[in-house]
Amino acid sequence: MNNAKLWLVVKPTVGVPLFLTAVAVSSFATHVAVMKYSKWLPEFYAGAVIEKQADVALNSTGSNAVVVFDNGLSLASNGAQQGVVVLPDGRTARVVFEDQNMIDGTKTASLK
Amino acid sequence: MNYDPDKVWPSGLTIGEAEELHRHIIDGTRVFGFIAIVAHILAYVYTPWFG
Numbered sequence: 001m002n003n004a005k006l007w008l009v010v011k012p013t014v015g016v017p018l019f020l021t022a023v024a025v026s027s028f029a030t031h032v033a034v035m036k037y038s039k040w041l042p043e044f045y046a047g048a049v050i051e052k053q054a055d056v057a058l059n060s061t062g063s064n065a066v067v068v069f070d071n072g073l074s075l076a077s078n079g080a081q082q083g084v085v086v087l088p089d090g091r092t093a094r095v096v097f098e099d100q101n102m103i104d105g106t107k108t109a110s111l112k
Numbered sequence: 113m114n115y116d117p118d119k120v121w122p123s124g125l126t127i128g129e130a131e132e133l134h135r136h137i138i139d140g141t142r143v144f145g146f147i148a149i150v151a152h153i154l155a156y157v158y159t160p161w162f163g
Contacts, residue, residue, distance in 0.1 A: 003134060004127075004130045004131040004133070004134035004135075005127070005130060006130070006134070007123055007125055007129070007130035007133050007134060008120040008121075008123055008125055008127065008130050009122060009123060010123060011122075011123045011124075012123070012125070012133055016133075016137070019137070023144065040159065040160045040161055041159070041161075043160070044159045044160055
């Protein structure tokens with residue numbers, strides 16, 4: 001607690017807001033840097049993980065393409081479904097899909 | 113302003129006041145640190161951070 005003598009020199013009305021602002025600014029800058037320079041965070045926000053799940057589904061069904069639907073959308077409803085199509089060579093595309101046949105127990109459907 | 117020998121300048125706080133304020137600053141920093149640790153654990157678990 002020997003650092004407490006700081007407040008004998010620095011007025012608290014100046015030092016405390018300055019300290020809190022410094023913490024806020026540095027914390028914000030760190031988040032910007034991670035968002036800008038890391039690969040995994042932007043991918044995470046862009047939902048790239050969905051496509052990785054598709055790789056798993058791809059091997060199991062052996063179909064020529066697999067559609068991985070955005071989570072939260074139930075496949076049961078016949079309405080249009082949005083998702084990511086993953087072709088065997090790994091290329092992906094977003095798709096709005098009218099009629100799908102569901103692979104039991106998974107969130108993926110295959111196009112025969 | 114009556115003269116108070118305990119006040120230390122330039123800030124004009126007494127040593128007791130300075131230590132009390134610093135204790136709050138340290139406690140607040142600890143709470144911030146704890147929240148940050150929890151946030152990093154959640155990020156490690158729920159995002160592809162470190163694969």
